[in-house]
Amino acid sequence: MKLVLVLGDQLSEGLSALMAANRTEDIVVMAEVMSEASYVPHHPKKIAFVLSAMRHFAERLRENGWNVSYTRLDDPESTGCIVGELLRRADHFRTSKVVMTEPSEWRLIDEFSSLPLQVECLEDDRFLCSHKEFEDWSKNRKSLRMEFFYREMRRKYSILMDDGQPTGGKWNFDHDNRKKAQPDLFRQIPHAIDPDLITKGVLELVENHFPKNFGKIGGFNLAVDRSDALSAMHHFMRYSLADFGETQDAMLIDDPFLNHSFLSPYLNVGLLNPLEVCRAAETEYRNGNVPLNSVEGFIRQILGWREFVRGIYFKFGPEYIKQNALQHTAQLPSMYWGAKTKMECMDQAIGQTESHAYAHHIQRLMITGNFALLAGVDPQFVHEWYLSVYVDAFEWVEAPNTIGMSQFADGGVVASKPYVSSGAYINRMSNYCKTCSYSVSQKAGDGACPFNVLYWNFLHQHREMFSKNPRMAQMYRTWSNFSEEHQKHVLDSADEVLQKLNLGEIV
Ligand code: FAD
Numbered sequence: 001m002k003l004v005l006v007l008g009d010q011l012s013e014g015l016s017a018l019m020a021a022n023r024t025e026d027i028v029v030m031a032e033v034m035s036e037a038s039y040v041p042h043h044p045k046k047i048a049f050v051l052s053a054m055r056h057f058a059e060r061l062r063e064n065g066w067n068v069s070y071t072r073l074d075d076p077e078s079t080g081c082i083v084g085e086l087l088r089r090a091d092h093f094r095t096s097k098v099v100m101t102e103p104s105e106w107r108l109i110d111e112f113s114s115l116p117l118q119v120e121c122l123e124d125d126r127f128l129c130s131h132k133e134f135e136d137w138s139k140n141r142k143s144l145r146m147e148f149f150y151r152e153m154r155r156k157y158s159i160l161m162d163d164g165q166p167t168g169g170k171w172n173f174d175h176d177n178r179k180k181a182q183p184d185l186f187r188q189i190p191h192a193i194d195p196d197l198i199t200k201g202v203l204e205l206v207e208n209h210f211p212k213n214f215g216k217i218g219g220f221n222l223a224v225d226r227s228d229a230l231s232a233m234h235h236f237m238r239y240s241l242a243d244f245g246e247t248q249d250a251m252l253i254d255d256p257f258l259n260h261s262f263l264s265p266y267l268n269v270g271l272l273n274p275l276e277v278c279r280a281a282e283t284e285y286r287n288g289n290v291p292l293n294s295v296e297g298f299i300r301q302i303l304g305w306r307e308f309v310r311g312i313y314f315k316f317g318p319e320y321i322k323q324n325a326l327q328h329t330a331q332l333p334s335m336y337w338g339a340k341t342k343m344e345c346m347d348q349a350i351g352q353t354e355s356h357a358y359a360h361h362i363q364r365l366m367i368t369g370n371f372a373l374l375a376g377v378d379p380q381f382v383h384e385w386y387l388s389v390y391v392d393a394f395e396w397v398e399a400p401n402t403i404g405m406s407q408f409a410d411g412g413v414v415a416s417k418p419y420v421s422s423g424a425y426i427n428r429m430s431n432y433c434k435t436c437s438y439s440v441s442q443k444a445g446d447g448a449c450p451f452n453v454l455y456w457n458f459l460h461q462h463r464e465m466f467s468k469n470p471r472m473a474q475m476y477r478t479w480s481n482f483s484e485e486h487q488k489h490v491l492d493s494a495d496e497v498l499q500k501l502n503l504g505e506i507v
């Protein structure tokens with residue numbers, strides 16, 4: 001008899017550890033534990049989602065004949081951590097044999113590596129690219145670019161391929177995407193599910209145990225089992241996929257989801273499988289229901305970006321998250337934890353994060369990420385924030401996006417140039433600036449958009465590193481064409497904003 005460990009983000013019936021076990025003899029171990037619920041101050045909706053999904057999954061396993069040994073968060077006998085719970089169950093069932101699927105985070109891989117038990121750790125084959133395949137693809141490349149990786153994945157799974165060629169004759173249809181969106185009261189929001197009794201119990205538990213964590217627990221409406229997660233997927237395919245591409249980069253006041261899927265939580269805990277989501281999207285296209293630019297853009301996010309960032313996380317090892325290539329040291333401004341801000345764009349992105357534990361990609365990258373980078377925040381604080389506040393946040397996917405793509409703290413492994421912009425980009429892609437206290441057209445001085453002054457300040461501060469980058473040369477030429485007086489005015493204004501942030505004053 002052996003123990004089969006199932007972690008909170010391994011809620012898939014086809015999990016390799018379950019496949020290697022015998023349901024009539026072996027014992028499944030699942031544990032709600034404080035160590036996992038508090039390694040960062042998770043948003044209450046994230047904790048509730050994971051715990052409720054774990055409870056539903058345990059029920060499902062029992063219905064299917066498994067013997068499940070389940071620890072609840074408030075179990076007085078609990079040791080409070082997964083390793084402790086595994087040892088306790090091993091002692092109780094008098095066995096030292098454990099089978100598990102590789103954890104998706106270095107922190108846990110490390111903890112399990114020195115257990116006084118016989119642990120068989122299997123590959124996590126829910127991902128579409130194995131560690132070996134990523135290593136083979138990446139090992140002799142000077143730079144790792146997602147676009148080339150993505151093409152390999154399209155070929156490997158024959159997704160959106162016709163006679164060996166990409167469907168529609170091109171790999172990427174982003175040219176047709178990236179448009180501004182119009183407010184639309186009739187736009188469908190992601191599928192919402194009323195909490196059942198199990199979820200209600202979890203919500204109460206989380207409210208009692210984590211009253212101070214940033215984020216609102218009210219209005220919880222996420223799917224917590226596979227069947228509802230599948231409904232959420234079909235809902236997205238039916239109502240939002242068609243317009244996904246065009247509005248992918250757009251941002252609108254009080255429209256947190258636009259045509260995004262909000263499927264990341266389900267993918268990340270294993271309620272949905274990435275391949276089934278990609279295939280379902282392709283079928284919508286083949287059936288003539290949705291345009292190619294939307295389907296290709298959507299599939300690229302999952303088959304391309306999601307697998308690519310996982311490859312980066314495992315290739316570069318536990319040290320990856322500690323990098324700080326730009327040597328930034330500032331604190332994370334208090335507005336990130338809900339303090340007042342006069343910046344409409346930050347208020348919108350952080351406000352919806354507080355309410356829904358969700359912001360879409362461009363809000364994460366070009367609003368909160370962009371601002372933290374321009375404000376010179378220590379990437380460790382930024383990383384901790386993203387890992388805490390989003391319901392889909394697990395380190396393997398969050399860290400390469402934050403440390404790499406958003407903060408350039410890996411020195412350019414994920415991104416070929418830093419994702420920074422002035423207010424002009426935000427104004428182009430959103431309607432935020434119209435109601436903002438700041439003026440997006442003002443370049444310096446009181447009332448100027450903070451993104452405007454911080455943007456030039458960032459380029460100026462990091463000219464050694466970036467002025468030779470061909471993709472940034474134009475910006476440096478523009479800066480050098482400004483008069484010295486104007487440059488000084490901009491840099492002084494940036495200093496004032498940074499001072500205020502540093503002193504905790506409202507910006
Ligand atoms: P959609 O826009 O509908 O996209 C479909 C799916 O594609 C997503 O569900 C997701 O699984 C995948 N996807 C899209 N972009 C990415 C990407 N860049 N990397 C990996 N997968 C992607 N994603 C997470 O799942 N967890 C995180 O903790 C996370 N942290 C991020 C932090 C920063 C700073 C940034 C810039 C991005 C982060 N992302 C993260 C990526 C992306 O923002 C989210 O996957 C996406 O916003 C989830 O919303 P959605 O399901 O509506 O996505």
Ligand code: DLZ
Pocket residue numbers: 006007008009010031032033034036037038042046047050051082103104105108394395
């Ligand atoms: C995120 C999370 C939370 C909040 N709680 C638990 C838990 O109580 N028990 C558990 O097994 N997993 C939990 N998780 C998910 C783990 O943190 C996740 O498995 C690791 O971060 C590896 O990705």
Ligand code: SF4
Pocket residue numbers: 343344345346422423424426427432433434436437438439440449450451
């Ligand atoms: Fe954001 Fe600047 Fe626009 Fe205000 S003016 S919403 S701070 S980009």
